[in-house]
Amino acid sequence: MSPRxxxxxxxxxxxxxxxxxxxxxxxLVLSASFLSPKSDSVAQPMRxxxxxxFEDATCETCHLYVMELASAGTPxxxxxxxxxxxxxxxxxxxxxEEKKLEKYAEEDTExxxxxxxxxxxxxxxxxxxxxxxxxxxLECKNCHGDIGKSETLPQERQIAFTMSFCVDCHEKRQxxxxxxxxxx
Amino acid sequence: MARYGMVIDLNRCVGxxxxxxxxxxxxxxxxxxxxxxxxxxxxxWMQVLPVAEGEFPNVVETFIPVLCNHCENPSCVPxxxxxxxxxxxxxxxxxxxxTRCIGCRFCAVACPYMARYFNWSKxxxxxxxxxxxxxxxxxxxxxxxEKCTFCSHRLPRARExxxxxxxxxxxxxxxxxxxxxxxxxxxxxxDLDDSNSRVAVLSRGHRAKRLRExxxxxxxxxxxDQQGGWDVDNNDG
Numbered sequence: 001m002s003p004r005x006x007x008x009x010x011x012x013x014x015x016x017x018x019x020x021x022x023x024x025x026x027x028l029v030l031s032a033s034f035l036s037p038k039s040d041s042v043a044q045p046m047r048x049x050x051x052x053x054f055e056d057a058t059c060e061t062c063h064l065y066v067m068e069l070a071s072a073g074t075p076x077x078x079x080x081x082x083x084x085x086x087x088x089x090x091x092x093x094x095x096x097e098e099k100k101l102e103k104y105a106e107e108d109t110e111x112x113x114x115x116x117x118x119x120x121x122x123x124x125x126x127x128x129x130x131x132x133x134x135x136x137x138l139e140c141k142n143c144h145g146d147i148g149k150s151e152t153l154p155q156e157r158q159i160a161f162t163m164s165f166c167v168d169c170h171e172k173r174q175x176x177x178x179x180x181x182x183x184x
Numbered sequence: 185m186a187r188y189g190m191v192i193d194l195n196r197c198v199g200x201x202x203x204x205x206x207x208x209x210x211x212x213x214x215x216x217x218x219x220x221x222x223x224x225x226x227x228x229w230m231q232v233l234p235v236a237e238g239e240f241p242n243v244v245e246t247f248i249p250v251l252c253n254h255c256e257n258p259s260c261v262p263x264x265x266x267x268x269x270x271x272x273x274x275x276x277x278x279x280x281x282x283t284r285c286i287g288c289r290f291c292a293v294a295c296p297y298m299a300r301y302f303n304w305s306k307x308x309x310x311x312x313x314x315x316x317x318x319x320x321x322x323x324x325x326x327x328x329x330e331k332c333t334f335c336s337h338r339l340p341r342a343r344e345x346x347x348x349x350x351x352x353x354x355x356x357x358x359x360x361x362x363x364x365x366x367x368x369x370x371x372x373x374x375d376l377d378d379s380n381s382r383v384a385v386l387s388r389g390h391r392a393k394r395l396r397e398x399x400x401x402x403x404x405x406x407x408x409d410q411q412g413g414w415d416v417d418n419n420d421g
Contacts, residue, residue, distance in 0.1 A: 122283055122322035124340055133347045178272050180279040184322055184337040 044153050045112050046100045054148040057083075059140045066140075067132035070125065077110050116157055124184045136173065186353075187276040188334055189376040189404035190360070191386040192249055196370035197232075199247030204230045206365030207251075210335060212317045214307035214324070227301040229332040230362050246410060249362070249371070252299040252332035253395065253403030254278045260291035260300065269329070276376075276404060277334050287327035296399050300331045334373070335360040355381040376404060 059066060062079060066072040080101060088095045104111050119125050130138050141148065145158030159165065170177050207213065207230040216226040235246045258278050261271050268284035269291050271277075292300040306326045309317070317323060320337045324330050342358040355374050363371040374383035386392065391408040 120283075124320070124337065126340065126344060128348070129340070129344050133344065176274055178274045178279075179270060179281050180272060180275070180277065180333070180336045181340055183279075183281045183283070184320060 042114050042116065042153070042155050044114055047097045048153050049151045050147050050153075051149050051151055052094075059148070066127045068128055070127060070129075072127045074113065074115075077104055077108075080111070081105050113153075116154065119161055122184060123182055125182070142169075185274055185377065186375040187377040187404070188358075188374065189254070189276075189383055189387060189406065190251075190334070190363075191372045191383050191392065191406045191408060193370045193372075193386075193408040194246055194248065194410050195408065196368040197247045197249060198368055198370075199232055199234060199245070200367060201232050202365040202367055203249055203362035203371060204228060204232055206361040207332070210318055210321070210361035211333070212309075212321045212323050213330075214303070215309055215313075220304070223304075225302075225304045227303070227330065229299075229301070229330070244410075248407065250297070250299070250395075251362070251405065252278060252295075252334075253297050253401065253405045254332075254334060256402030256404065257400060259294040259296060259401060263290040263294045265290065275336070275339065277336050278331075279336065280329065280331055280333065282322060282324050282328045282330065285328040287329065289329065291329055296396055296401060297403070300329050302329055303327060355383075 053062065059072075062075040063072040064075070064079070084098060084101055086102065088098055101111075130143075131140065143159055143161070147154065147158060166182065167177055169175075208228070211229060213227055213229055220226060230249060230251045233248045233250055235248060237244045237246065254277055256276070258271055260269050261278065264270070265288060266284050266286055268281050268286070270279055270281075272279055287302065289302055292298075292302055303324050303326050307324055320341075338360070339358050343353060346353045346357055355378060358374075360371070360373045363373045372383045372386055374381040376384050376387060378384055386408065387406045389408070392406040393409050394403045394406055397403075
């Protein structure tokens with residue numbers, strides 16, 4: 001009797017463990033699918049290649065205020081049209097995108113670019129201070145990585161702007177790590 | 185290294201409240217309802233306290249602008265469990281990092297000058313004002329402490345400007361909103377360690393006094409006494 005009883009209890013507990021495992025796994029998979037960002041979460045209005053633009057221009061050509069103001073500035077439609085004067089590329093795929101630009105220009109509406117998450121509102125950051133002033137100004141790629149080589153607009157920042165990223169660099173370059181220099 | 189401080193000439197102060205208004209506008213200090221004010225929950229980083237001395241008809245009215253004293257030996261800093269409030273080594277300013285504050289209010293209890301304010305409710309402004317909040321200063325959330333920062337958000341910009349002109353920061357490059365707004369120039373702000381700065385010269389004068397000096401907090405806000413003097417302990421301030 002006793003061995004049989006033992007085995008039946010063992011069967012129940014094994015079943016319970018299996019059920020628990022299935023439920024937990026299911027919950028994990030579900031929560032992961034809700035929480036993780038989807039790869040196509042940033043759907044831009046048109047394709048933009050930093051690489052193609054970088055062949056004929058520098059960062060400053062389009063991000064006009066990077067050396068003079070806190071904000072580097074996103075090029076406006078007017079800035080795009082300054083160079084794109086209705087001439088089309090040879091590549092058919094590029095032509096498609098350029099026609100989209102022409103349409104925005106005809107309708108006189110700004111291109112609704114979607115910006116990746118920026119620094120939080122309580123942080124003061126100045127492009128001018130970092131890239132334009134001082135004896136050893138930073139290069140854009142120090143913080144923005146190889147954005148100049150990208151064919152499409154990125155889905156996420158190549159270098160995450162975490163506090164440790166900033167603090168490590170400040171320490172290395174002997175810049176102030178006083179809280180109030182960045183937190184406002 | 186600098187040690188920023190302030191001198192307020194009580195002979196010059198006419199109690200117009202320009203400093204209090206300028207401070208509120210510059211630093212996105214919330215508005216309070218009459219109900220909140222009746223509970224003592226109004227937030228005013230800069231307050232102008234009136235003090236009447238003597239009896240009618242021989243009355244002398246004095247106005248004392250009161251703000252965070254940015255003490256050399258602050259009572260608020262050692263009690264903060266999270267390091268949200270700290271004394272800057274580079275400037276001597278007592279900073280408050282709102283995102284780090286957990287709202288325990290130890291600092292507000294410890295401050296002998298009652299210069300720290302707690303956000304008992306979600307900050308609110310009149311509808312017309314929302315579009316003109318100062319983008320250089322973050323708005324606070326419910327349940328955090330706030331206080332005067334000596335307009336520290338102006339310092340990085342002043343430094344940048346000086347650097348772009350290839351020079352060091354000069355006296356007058358970095359000033360507070362209250363100093364700018366004062367029509368009688370009663371408020372002087374600057375680096376106390378720069379012996380030639382106006383604030384350093386005035387703070388060394390015989391009229392310079394500080395609030396509750398006996399506590400040993402070594403405040404960096406100096407008051408230039410009126411002729412004949414006034415005794416802070418005998419008034420509500």
